Amino acid sequence: MSMNDNYSDEKLQLFVDDEMNSSDRAEFMEAISNDDELSNRVCELIQLKDAVRLAYSEPPKSGHSATHRDTPFHTYTWLNAVAAVLLLAIGTLGGWMLYPQFGASNDAISMAAVDQAQTEKIILHISKSDPEQFTAALNYAEKFLTEHKTQGHQVDVVAHAGGLDMMRADVSPIREQIVAMMDKYDNIHFIACAGAIKMYTKKNGVAPDIIQGVGTDYTAFDHIVGRLQTGGWKYIKVESIKEI
Amino acid sequence: MLYRLAYSWCHNPALADDLVQDAMVKALKNARQLKDAAAIKGWLSKILANCWYDHLRRYRETVDLDKLPYEETASAGDEHEKQDIVSRVRAMIAELPVGQRQVITLVDLAGFSYVEIADILDVPVGTVMSRISRARKALRVKLADYDPRHDILRAKIRRIK
Numbered sequence: 374m375s376m377n378d379n380y381s382d383e384k385l386q387l388f389v390d391d392e393m394n395s396s397d398r399a400e401f402m403e404a405i406s407n408d409d410e411l412s413n414r415v416c417e418l419i420q421l422k423d424a425v426r427l428a429y430s431e432p433p434k435s436g437h438s439a440t441h442r443d444t445p446f447h448t449y450t451w452l453n454a455v456a457a458v459l460l461l462a463i464g465t466l467g468g469w470m471l472y473p474q475f476g477a478s479n480d481a482i483s484m485a486a487v488d489q490a491q492t493e494k495i496i497l498h499i500s501k502s503d504p505e506q507f508t509a510a511l512n513y514a515e516k517f518l519t520e521h522k523t524q525g526h527q528v529d530v531v532a533h534a535g536g537l538d539m540m541r542a543d544v545s546p547i548r549e550q551i552v553a554m555m556d557k558y559d560n561i562h563f564i565a566c567a568g569a570i571k572m573y574t575k576k577n578g579v580a581p582d583i584i585q586g587v588g589t590d591y592t593a594f595d596h597i598v599g600r601l602q603t604g605g606w607k608y609i610k611v612e613s614i615k616e617i
Numbered sequence: 618m619l620y621r622l623a624y625s626w627c628h629n630p631a632l633a634d635d636l637v638q639d640a641m642v643k644a645l646k647n648a649r650q651l652k653d654a655a656a657i658k659g660w661l662s663k664i665l666a667n668c669w670y671d672h673l674r675r676y677r678e679t680v681d682l683d684k685l686p687y688e689e690t691a692s693a694g695d696e697h698e699k700q701d702i703v704s705r706v707r708a709m710i711a712e713l714p715v716g717q718r719q720v721i722t723l724v725d726l727a728g729f730s731y732v733e734i735a736d737i738l739d740v741p742v743g744t745v746m747s748r749i750s751r752a753r754k755a756l757r758v759k760l761a762d763y764d765p766r767h768d769i770l771r772a773k774i775r776r777i778k
Contacts, residue, residue: 428706
């Protein structure tokens with residue numbers, strides 16, 4: 374009897390889909406090497422997988438909406454927004470920057486970094502009570518505004534969660550730098566998350582003393598999503614800027 | 618990848634585009650539900666699958682979805698041979714029942730494990746395995762029907778890759 378008879382189609386399926394455990398896989402590999410018929414069955418399944426991959430390797434692109442509804446934003450814009458907002462929601466990813474010289478990148482960053490060269494407006498998002506990190510972000514913003522003096526460039530510095538401390542007049546060790554930046558540049562805006570303010574107030578029974586001139590009208594989530602949907606904005610989560 | 622999956626399910630570029638956009642909107646609205654960054658691929662695929670189901674439910678009232686015609690797209694020139702195979706395989710997959718179509722593309726295109734697919738489609742792992750098995754058996758039969766000498770077809774697929 375051929376060993377081929379001992380292996381059902383379902384067993385072969387586990388092999389080609391990489392669902393076999395290591396011991397079964399080793400045993401199966403041994404069987405294949407000794408049984409041409411079994412080997413042919415496996416090859417046929419692998420070729421089927423290849424055919425499916427080939428069939429959709431270059432799917433046709435859509436030039437219009439099937440429902441003909443208004444779609445003001447290109448899909449890429451949505452991908453940008455989703456990537457950024459998911460990072461915002463998760464809040465546990467490693468530090469990253471969109472500019473390559475400042476750190477690592479990943480798939481989500483790649484999506485958010487579309488049209489980096491044309492970026493005129495950036496959102497710097499900070500979620501930790503970390504003066505060093507916030508200072509690095511301010512230095513980054515200053516460099517960006519200094520190097521891009523033409524009309525239209527803009528920087529939003531958005532703080533939520535622990536980052537709110539950096540925008541509190543009573544405790545922020547970098548209050549003076551923030552005020553100086555606001556005085557020096559018309560095109561930089563600081564936003565303290567309305568949700569974080571609400572939580573602080575609920576917890577402490579009193580509203581935080583936010584630095585004068587810092588916006589408090591929107592949550593970080595709403596502000597960032599709103600910016601990304603208008604186009605031209607690039608989202609940067611600041612967690613580990615080592616140097617500027 | 619999301620667009621490729623959506624297209625492999627519906628075989629309509631414009632609808633695939635809409636499904637991806639719908640999935641993106643839902644992902645945005647539910648962003649806070651995602652706790653594990655590593656799970657984002659499966660999470661987005663699950664949302665896309667739900668958008669596809671929503672579309673099917675709306676559409677099922679008037680059309681037998683498993684009998685929807687495959688929408689052929691134009692091809693030309695040197696790519697003719699490759700496009701011929703691509704079109705035929707797409708047509709074969711389009712003829713599969715929706716459930717089988719989804720699992721075969723999730724495992725072969727997106728590379729999800731059976732457990733991940735079970736979570737995305739909200740079905741037992743055993744169902745995933747049986748659907749994959751049935752889908753592949755059907756594809757093998759269709760492939761053989763298309764060309765009794767399908768060794769030649771397979772050789773072409775290898776060569777084109």
